Amino acid sequence: DTEVTQTPKHLVMGMTNKKSLKCEQHMGHRAMYWYKQKAKKPPELMFVYSYEKLSINESVPSRFSPECPNSSLLNLHLHALQPEDSALYLCASSHRRTGGQYNEQFFGPGTRLTVL
Amino acid sequence: GQSLEQPSEVTAVEGAIVQINCTYQTSGFYGLSWYQQHDGGAPTFLSYNALDGLEETGRFSSFLSRSDSYGYLLLQELQMKDSASYFCAVSDTGGFKTIFGAGTRLFVKA
Numbered sequence: 001d002t003e004v005t006q007t008p009k010h011l012v013m014g015m016t017n018k019k020s021l022k023c024e025q026h027m028g029h030r031a032m033y034w035y036k037q038k039a040k041k042p043p044e045l046m047f048v049y050s051y052e053k054l055s056i057n058e059s060v061p062s063r064f065s066p067e068c069p070n071s072s073l074l075n076l077h078l079h080a081l082q083p084e085d086s087a088l089y090l091c092a093s094s095h096r097r098t099g100g101q102y103n104e105q106f107f108g109p110g111t112r113l114t115v116l
Numbered sequence: 117g118q119s120l121e122q123p124s125e126v127t128a129v130e131g132a133i134v135q136i137n138c139t140y141q142t143s144g145f146y147g148l149s150w151y152q153q154h155d156g157g158a159p160t161f162l163s164y165n166a167l168d169g170l171e172e173t174g175r176f177s178s179f180l181s182r183s184d185s186y187g188y189l190l191l192q193e194l195q196m197k198d199s200a201s202y203f204c205a206v207s208d209t210g211g212f213k214t215i216f217g218a219g220t221r222l223f224v225k226a
Contacts, residue, residue, distance in 0.1 A: 033214075041218070042219050055212055105149075
């Protein structure tokens with residue numbers, strides 16, 4: 001299995017809703033990432049987990065809450081979002097190369113989120 | 117901070133060769149990656165350079181000059197399916213923190 005899966009594909013939520021995005025990979029990768037991508041813009045890093053521990057939080061508002069229950073799963077919990085949070089949310093994973101560095105990231109298809 | 121510059125658009129004809137340049141300014145640098153993204157799709161890894169020189173993968177090659185903070189992606193024998201956005205991306209030591217350039221939209225014409 002060489003893919004990253006994400007559910008749901010599309011999500012529409014109100015500003016008072018609570019929802020979660022899910023990401024799964026079975027490639028044995030120990031680094032997992034959340035990115036946000038607006039139309040015609042590059043992906044922006046939000047969070048990085050390494051060995052199920054949060055390694056990087058790019059000053060993301062607390063209305064986004066990541067969780068890594070195990071080495072294959074990554075969740076992003078959403079609460080009290082704003083319309084400007086509407087975007088494509090991408091999950092990615094990468095493995096550790098010889099020498100300890102992480103290089104290529106494998107991206108999932110993304111969840112297209114609309115906040116009303 | 118980190119910043120990357122790449123052209124916003126490039127147009128080329130089928131069968132041609134195109135080069136997409138990327139210059140970067142970073143506080144910490146480990147490697148330069150290239151990703152392809154079709155409209156509505158997810159980014160797909162193309163190439164990675166940590167050391168100076170050329171890396172070749174099929175029709176795609178990537179080059180890095182660390183002393184010049186410069187790299188490029190070379191696409192040969194262009195095909196219509198190569199029409200997509202191409203992002204250069206810099207990763208810091210450890211490779212976790214990856215910053216993407218704004219992207220170059222490549223249009224391949226028949």
